[in-house]
Amino acid sequence: MAKLFENQARQYADSRPTYPSQLFRFVASSTPSHHLAWDVGTGNGQAxxxxxxxxxxxxxxxxxxxxxxxxxxxxxxxxxHTPSTLSMMELEQTVAPAGTVDVLTVAQALHWFDLPIFYRQVKWLLKKSHGVIAAWGYNVPRVTDDVDKVFDELYEVKLRPYWDPRLAMWEDNYRNIDFPFEPVAGADDTGPIEYVMEKEMDLGAYLRYVTSVSPYQTAKEKGAGVPWEDYIERLKSAWIEDGSHTKVARNSSRGLDRGKQPEA
Incomplete structure:
Protein backbone atom coordinates (compact mmCIF):
# COMPACT_ATOMS: atom_id res chain seq x y z
CA MET A 1 0.00 0.00 0.00
CA ALA A 2 2.84 2.42 0.80
CA LYS A 3 4.09 2.23 -2.80
CA LEU A 4 0.69 3.43 -3.98
CA PHE A 5 1.41 6.83 -2.43
CA GLU A 6 5.11 7.04 -3.24
CA ASN A 7 4.80 8.18 -6.85
CA GLN A 8 2.32 11.02 -6.25
CA ALA A 9 3.59 12.26 -2.87
CA ARG A 10 4.21 15.84 -4.06
CA GLN A 11 0.96 15.87 -6.00
CA TYR A 12 -0.93 14.60 -2.95
CA ALA A 13 0.64 17.22 -0.66
CA ASP A 14 -0.18 20.08 -3.05
CA SER A 15 -3.75 19.17 -3.92
CA ARG A 16 -5.36 17.82 -0.77
CA PRO A 17 -7.71 19.94 1.36
CA THR A 18 -6.84 21.18 4.85
CA TYR A 19 -8.77 19.82 7.81
CA PRO A 20 -10.82 22.45 9.68
CA SER A 21 -9.53 23.67 13.03
CA GLN A 22 -12.92 22.99 14.62
CA LEU A 23 -12.37 19.28 14.09
CA PHE A 24 -9.19 19.27 16.18
CA ARG A 25 -10.71 21.41 18.90
CA PHE A 26 -13.57 18.93 19.08
CA VAL A 27 -11.17 15.99 19.39
CA ALA A 28 -8.97 17.78 21.94
CA SER A 29 -12.00 18.61 24.08
CA SER A 30 -12.21 14.89 24.90
CA THR A 31 -8.73 14.54 26.38
CA PRO A 32 -8.08 15.95 29.87
CA SER A 33 -4.36 16.32 29.16
CA HIS A 34 -2.65 17.53 25.98
CA HIS A 35 0.81 16.08 26.32
CA LEU A 36 1.15 13.52 23.50
CA ALA A 37 -0.73 12.93 20.23
CA TRP A 38 -0.02 10.14 17.76
CA ASP A 39 -1.15 10.64 14.15
CA VAL A 40 -1.14 7.28 12.39
CA GLY A 41 -0.88 7.19 8.60
CA THR A 42 0.18 10.82 8.80
CA GLY A 43 1.19 11.06 5.12
CA ASN A 44 2.42 14.61 4.57
CA GLY A 45 1.53 15.59 8.13
CA GLN A 46 -1.68 17.53 7.51
CA ALA A 47 -3.34 16.39 10.73
CA HIS A 81 8.81 5.90 8.97
CA THR A 82 7.39 2.57 10.10
CA PRO A 83 6.96 -0.85 8.48
CA SER A 84 3.44 -2.14 7.95
CA THR A 85 3.77 -4.48 10.94
CA LEU A 86 5.31 -3.75 14.32
CA SER A 87 5.66 -5.81 17.47
CA MET A 88 4.53 -4.18 20.72
CA MET A 89 8.17 -3.73 21.71
CA GLU A 90 8.98 -2.06 18.38
CA LEU A 91 5.87 0.06 18.75
CA GLU A 92 7.02 1.37 22.12
CA GLN A 93 10.52 2.04 20.81
CA THR A 94 9.20 3.90 17.75
CA VAL A 95 6.21 5.78 19.14
CA ALA A 96 5.89 5.93 22.92
CA PRO A 97 5.76 3.77 26.07
CA ALA A 98 2.56 1.86 26.76
CA GLY A 99 -0.29 3.88 28.25
CA THR A 100 1.16 7.34 27.52
CA VAL A 101 -0.69 8.60 24.43
CA ASP A 102 -3.49 11.14 25.07
CA VAL A 103 -5.03 11.02 21.62
CA LEU A 104 -4.54 8.90 18.50
CA THR A 105 -5.82 10.24 15.20
CA VAL A 106 -6.30 8.55 11.83
CA ALA A 107 -7.11 10.93 8.98
CA GLN A 108 -8.19 9.42 5.65
CA ALA A 109 -6.28 6.19 6.34
CA LEU A 110 -8.24 3.81 8.57
CA HIS A 111 -9.44 1.75 5.60
CA TRP A 112 -5.86 0.73 4.77
CA PHE A 113 -5.17 -0.85 8.17
CA ASP A 114 -5.46 -4.40 9.47
CA LEU A 115 -8.01 -3.32 12.05
CA PRO A 116 -7.69 -6.14 14.65
CA ILE A 117 -3.91 -5.65 14.83
CA PHE A 118 -4.22 -1.87 14.77
CA TYR A 119 -6.80 -1.80 17.56
CA ARG A 120 -4.54 -3.90 19.80
CA GLN A 121 -1.78 -1.36 19.25
CA VAL A 122 -4.18 1.50 19.98
CA LYS A 123 -5.26 -0.02 23.28
CA TRP A 124 -1.65 -0.71 24.21
CA LEU A 125 -0.44 2.87 23.78
CA LEU A 126 -3.48 4.97 24.76
CA LYS A 127 -3.72 6.21 28.33
CA LYS A 128 -6.00 3.98 30.34
CA SER A 129 -9.57 5.17 30.92
CA HIS A 130 -9.21 8.55 29.14
CA GLY A 131 -7.04 8.01 26.06
CA VAL A 132 -9.01 8.88 22.92
CA ILE A 133 -8.96 7.61 19.33
CA ALA A 134 -10.53 9.68 16.55
CA ALA A 135 -10.75 8.49 12.92
CA TRP A 136 -12.21 10.31 9.94
CA GLY A 137 -12.10 10.57 6.18
CA TYR A 138 -13.35 13.04 3.59
CA ASN A 139 -15.27 12.67 0.38
CA VAL A 140 -14.43 13.77 -3.15
CA PRO A 141 -14.53 17.53 -3.84
CA ARG A 142 -17.75 19.19 -4.89
CA VAL A 143 -17.25 22.24 -7.12
CA THR A 144 -20.20 23.00 -9.42
CA ASP A 145 -23.02 20.80 -10.70
CA ASP A 146 -21.50 20.63 -14.21
CA VAL A 147 -17.96 19.82 -13.02
CA ASP A 148 -19.21 17.29 -10.46
CA LYS A 149 -21.30 15.49 -13.07
CA VAL A 150 -18.25 14.89 -15.29
CA PHE A 151 -16.08 13.91 -12.33
CA ASP A 152 -18.65 11.39 -11.06
CA GLU A 153 -18.91 9.79 -14.50
CA LEU A 154 -15.12 9.58 -14.76
CA TYR A 155 -14.93 7.97 -11.35
CA GLU A 156 -17.62 5.38 -12.02
CA VAL A 157 -16.71 4.48 -15.61
CA LYS A 158 -12.92 4.72 -15.68
CA LEU A 159 -11.70 4.44 -12.10
CA ARG A 160 -14.19 2.22 -10.28
CA PRO A 161 -12.69 -0.95 -11.85
CA TYR A 162 -9.40 -0.15 -10.10
CA TRP A 163 -10.82 0.38 -6.65
CA ASP A 164 -9.14 -1.43 -3.81
CA PRO A 165 -11.88 -3.39 -1.97
CA ARG A 166 -10.84 -1.67 1.26
CA LEU A 167 -12.14 1.62 -0.11
CA ALA A 168 -15.68 0.34 0.45
CA MET A 169 -15.16 1.06 4.14
CA TRP A 170 -14.33 4.69 3.32
CA GLU A 171 -17.19 5.01 0.84
CA ASP A 172 -19.58 3.83 3.56
CA ASN A 173 -18.39 6.70 5.82
CA TYR A 174 -16.92 4.14 8.24
CA ARG A 175 -20.48 3.57 9.47
CA ASN A 176 -20.28 -0.21 9.70
CA ILE A 177 -16.74 -0.81 10.91
CA ASP A 178 -15.93 -2.59 14.12
CA PHE A 179 -14.95 0.20 16.54
CA PRO A 180 -14.28 -1.40 19.96
CA PHE A 181 -14.07 1.77 22.03
CA GLU A 182 -16.42 3.36 24.53
CA PRO A 183 -18.19 6.64 23.74
CA VAL A 184 -16.49 9.66 25.24
CA ALA A 185 -18.14 11.43 28.14
CA GLY A 186 -21.05 13.56 27.00
CA ALA A 187 -21.33 11.92 23.59
CA ASP A 188 -24.40 9.96 22.55
CA ASP A 189 -22.27 7.73 20.37
CA THR A 190 -18.86 7.61 18.70
CA GLY A 191 -19.94 9.23 15.42
CA PRO A 192 -20.22 10.08 12.63
CA ILE A 193 -19.90 13.87 12.78
CA GLU A 194 -19.46 16.01 9.69
CA TYR A 195 -17.29 19.05 9.01
CA VAL A 196 -16.91 20.94 5.73
CA MET A 197 -13.48 21.71 4.29
CA GLU A 198 -13.01 24.37 1.61
CA LYS A 199 -10.05 24.97 -0.69
CA GLU A 200 -9.76 27.50 -3.49
CA MET A 201 -8.18 25.97 -6.58
CA ASP A 202 -7.74 26.56 -10.26
CA LEU A 203 -8.27 23.95 -12.97
CA GLY A 204 -4.67 22.70 -12.76
CA ALA A 205 -4.92 22.12 -9.02
CA TYR A 206 -8.25 20.35 -9.47
CA LEU A 207 -6.84 18.00 -12.10
CA ARG A 208 -3.88 17.23 -9.83
CA TYR A 209 -6.36 16.22 -7.17
CA VAL A 210 -8.27 13.99 -9.58
CA THR A 211 -5.13 12.15 -10.69
CA SER A 212 -3.90 11.72 -7.11
CA VAL A 213 -6.77 9.44 -6.10
CA SER A 214 -5.69 5.89 -5.36
CA PRO A 215 -7.75 4.12 -8.13
CA TYR A 216 -6.01 6.26 -10.76
CA GLN A 217 -2.61 5.47 -9.27
CA THR A 218 -3.50 1.76 -9.16
CA ALA A 219 -4.41 1.85 -12.85
CA LYS A 220 -1.02 3.42 -13.62
CA GLU A 221 0.77 0.80 -11.54
CA LYS A 222 -0.97 -1.95 -13.51
CA GLY A 223 -0.06 -0.29 -16.80
CA ALA A 224 -3.71 0.24 -17.62
CA GLY A 225 -3.14 3.76 -18.93
CA VAL A 226 -6.59 5.01 -18.04
CA PRO A 227 -7.90 6.58 -21.31
CA TRP A 228 -9.53 9.68 -19.92
CA GLU A 229 -8.46 12.47 -22.33
CA ASP A 230 -12.10 13.00 -23.29
CA TYR A 231 -12.96 13.55 -19.65
CA ILE A 232 -10.13 16.08 -19.31
CA GLU A 233 -11.63 18.13 -22.12
CA ARG A 234 -15.10 17.85 -20.64
CA LEU A 235 -13.82 18.89 -17.22
CA LYS A 236 -12.08 21.90 -18.76
CA SER A 237 -15.25 22.96 -20.58
CA ALA A 238 -17.37 22.54 -17.46
CA TRP A 239 -14.80 24.42 -15.37
CA ILE A 240 -14.70 27.56 -17.52
CA GLU A 241 -18.40 27.56 -18.35
CA ASP A 242 -19.26 30.13 -15.66
CA GLY A 243 -16.29 32.34 -16.60
CA SER A 244 -14.34 32.00 -13.34
CA HIS A 245 -10.78 30.68 -13.28
CA THR A 246 -10.72 29.66 -9.61
CA LYS A 247 -13.42 27.88 -7.66
CA VAL A 248 -13.98 26.76 -4.09
CA ALA A 249 -13.86 22.98 -3.75
CA ARG A 250 -15.80 21.64 -0.78
CA ASN A 251 -15.09 18.32 0.88
CA SER A 252 -17.08 16.93 3.76
CA SER A 253 -14.90 15.51 6.50
CA ARG A 254 -17.05 12.56 7.31
CA GLY A 255 -17.46 9.36 9.27
CA LEU A 256 -15.72 10.76 12.35
CA ASP A 257 -15.57 8.08 15.03
CA ARG A 258 -14.44 9.20 18.44
CA GLY A 259 -14.02 6.76 21.31
CA LYS A 260 -12.08 6.40 24.51
CA GLN A 261 -9.94 3.63 25.88
CA PRO A 262 -12.05 1.09 27.75
CA GLU A 263 -11.61 1.03 31.52
CA ALA A 264 -8.70 -1.12 32.63
Missing part, protein backbone atom coordinates in the same frame (compact mmCIF):
# COMPACT_ATOMS: atom_id res chain seq x y z
CA UNK A 48 -0.08 16.38 12.71
CA UNK A 49 0.43 20.09 12.04
CA UNK A 50 -2.97 20.97 13.47
CA UNK A 51 -2.49 18.67 16.45
CA UNK A 52 0.81 20.47 17.16
CA UNK A 53 -1.14 23.65 17.88
CA UNK A 54 -2.91 21.94 20.77
CA UNK A 55 -0.68 19.11 22.01
CA UNK A 56 2.79 19.59 23.48
CA UNK A 57 4.24 16.69 21.52
CA UNK A 58 3.09 15.00 18.33
CA UNK A 59 4.44 11.93 16.56
CA UNK A 60 3.34 11.20 13.01
CA UNK A 61 4.00 7.75 11.57
CA UNK A 62 3.60 6.43 8.04
CA UNK A 63 4.72 3.50 5.92
CA UNK A 64 5.59 5.84 3.03
CA UNK A 65 8.99 7.53 3.31
CA UNK A 66 8.26 9.67 0.25
CA UNK A 67 5.10 11.12 1.81
CA UNK A 68 7.01 12.00 4.97
CA UNK A 69 9.56 13.94 2.92
CA UNK A 70 6.87 16.52 2.19
CA UNK A 71 5.66 16.86 5.77
CA UNK A 72 6.07 20.33 7.27
CA UNK A 73 8.67 20.23 10.04
CA UNK A 74 7.70 21.73 13.39
CA UNK A 75 9.67 21.76 16.65
CA UNK A 76 7.13 19.67 18.57
CA UNK A 77 6.37 17.17 15.78
CA UNK A 78 8.44 14.03 15.24
CA UNK A 79 7.91 12.00 12.06
CA UNK A 80 8.83 8.33 11.88
Missing amino acids: AQSLAEIYQNVIGTDTSEKQLEFAVKLPNVRYK
